[in-house]
Amino acid sequence: QKEVEQDPGPLSVPEGAIVSLNCTYSNSAFQYFMWYRQYSRKGPELLMYTYSSGNKEDGRFTAQVDKSSKYISLFIRDSQPSDSATYLCAMSGYNSGAGSYQLTFGKGTKLSVIP
């Protein structure tokens, strides 16, 4: 079982739709959860981050973490064509063997928002 599972899509939605992106994970040591957005031929940019279970809202974006189910989600309200990108989930916990925090990424979901 992979540590982080993410449906690669592609996901195509009409402008204005609510988008739901999800990841599941297996490692209970993960404590920190992030979503990155990657536009075509660009580097990933940090979109949202959270530490605890529950919801965190930033404008049209809501990140949700359910540690008991090992499941995280990103919701995009009133989606726009400019939201078209690949969204990567990422999770971090302290790696005692490495002596540092490291990120484990999902493979990304490609989203297209159609005008």
Place this chain on the structure above:
Amino acid sequence: NAGVTQTPKFQVLKTGQSMTLQCAQDMNHNSMYWYRQDPGMGLRLIYYSASEGTTDKGEVPNGYNVSRLNKREFSLRLESAAPSQTSVYFCASRSTSGALWAQYFGPGTRLTVL
């Protein structure tokens, strides 16, 4: 404040040639990372440097070497390039305040090995 910068943006090499990818950050971050991104494989960690003067292997280190030149700069070297190293390479650095576990990425280097 440029964040994380990478040079070059594009490179084409022939099998067996060598090159160094450069990375610099101006955010005073201690930790820096090199990843490669391939279709269907996601981001894979090549090497990382938890702090100035230290480097460690990641998931896919074979064929690469790194140098943490100072706190700002972290370079990745391909000594004898192979077609399997055709990829997009990203450098990242980790925050030392706020989201302590988040990494910030550069724009990437697209490398093709013929």
